[in-house]
Amino acid sequence: MQTFGRHLLMExxxxxxxxxxxxxxxxxxxxxxxxxxxxTVVAAVFHSFTPCGTSGVLVxxxxxxxxxxxxxxxxxxMDFYTCGECDPFAGHLVMCEGLRPEIHEIMDVDRGNIDxxxxxxxxxxxxxxxxxxxxxxxxxx
Amino acid sequence: MQTFGRHLLMExxxxxxxxxxxxxxxxxxxxxxxxxxxxTVVAAVFHSFTPCGTSGVLVxxxxxxxxxxxxxxxxxxMDFYTCGECDPFAGHLVMCEGLRPEIHEIMDVDRGNIDxxxxxxxxxxxxxxxxxxxxxxxxxx
Numbered sequence: 001m002q003t004f005g006r007h008l009l010m011e012x013x014x015x016x017x018x019x020x021x022x023x024x025x026x027x028x029x030x031x032x033x034x035x036x037x038x039x040t041v042v043a044a045v046f047h048s049f050t051p052c053g054t055s056g057v058l059v060x061x062x063x064x065x066x067x068x069x070x071x072x073x074x075x076x077x078m079d080f081y082t083c084g085e086c087d088p089f090a091g092h093l094v095m096c097e098g099l100r101p102e103i104h105e106i107m108d109v110d111r112g113n114i115d116x117x118x119x120x121x122x123x124x125x126x127x128x129x130x131x132x133x134x135x136x137x138x139x140x141x
Numbered sequence: 142m143q144t145f146g147r148h149l150l151m152e153x154x155x156x157x158x159x160x161x162x163x164x165x166x167x168x169x170x171x172x173x174x175x176x177x178x179x180x181t182v183v184a185a186v187f188h189s190f191t192p193c194g195t196s197g198v199l200v201x202x203x204x205x206x207x208x209x210x211x212x213x214x215x216x217x218x219m220d221f222y223t224c225g226e227c228d229p230f231a232g233h234l235v236m237c238e239g240l241r242p243e244i245h246e247i248m249d250v251d252r253g254n255i256d257x258x259x260x261x262x263x264x265x266x267x268x269x270x271x272x273x274x275x276x277x278x279x280x281x282x
Contacts (some may be wrong), residue, residue, distance in 0.1 A: 005218060053239065109248070
């Protein structure tokens with residue numbers, strides 16, 4: 001019985017704000033990300049909030065892919081949990097193409113190591129991209 | 142705009158195997174966990190696998206609560222992501238009452254710190270409970 005899984009926590013900042021508030025586009029993009037990761041979608045649920053923002057989850061044969069968005073600040077929080085032969089990092093690359101974040105931060109967590117002293121283990125934590133400079137008073141970005 | 146969130150990754154080993162294969166009981170238990178955390182459920186999706194195992198997600202006003210179960214080995218992997226004033230740890234305690242794991246391992250991750258150098262930050266990682274002794278050949282547990 002294979003319980004091992006890989007759980008990516010993804011933070012995207014400086015994203016395309018329009019797509020962050022469009023549940024249909026987000027679902028389409030996430031289905032593409034799941035496909036790139038070689039995962040199979042078995043159910044989907046998306047919910048839009050007032051005044052803006054979306055939460056969505058794809059339940060996968062291999063676990064799940066979720067998103068929560070804050071369009072007002074161009075921020076999205078995601079997690080992509082897969083078991084088996086999937087590659088969630090390939091899904092992350094698809095999300096980056098669609099959301100176009102200025103910064104993406106990823107934490108890669110192994111899970112389900114039930115025969116080891118720790119079942120949870122962080123294997124990577126990286127930040128990539130350009131952190132936007134703050135606006136100077138009266139100045140240019 | 143408050144983007145800060147708290148994301149608990151929970152691993153439960155040595156659980157009650159019957160409940161791990163019962164999506165109705167799991168959903169009821171997870172709704173109780175969400176309520177204990179002071180979170181509001183906006184959507185739910187559960188899926189049972191062949192020959193056994195369940196994946197389920199509650200989409201919350203404050204993010205999500207997910208479970209993936211391996212009844213054959215008494216293992217469940219969960220994550221509970223909340224924003225705002227919720228307390229996901231209170232939800233973890235409810236899950237422990239229901240699943241009765243022999244071991245629970247928790248990683249507590251802060252998210253959405255978009256003004257800090259790291260948006261993701263681990264604030265706690267703990268293992269509690271008794272690790273079951275392996276069966277000795279012909280012996281007692």
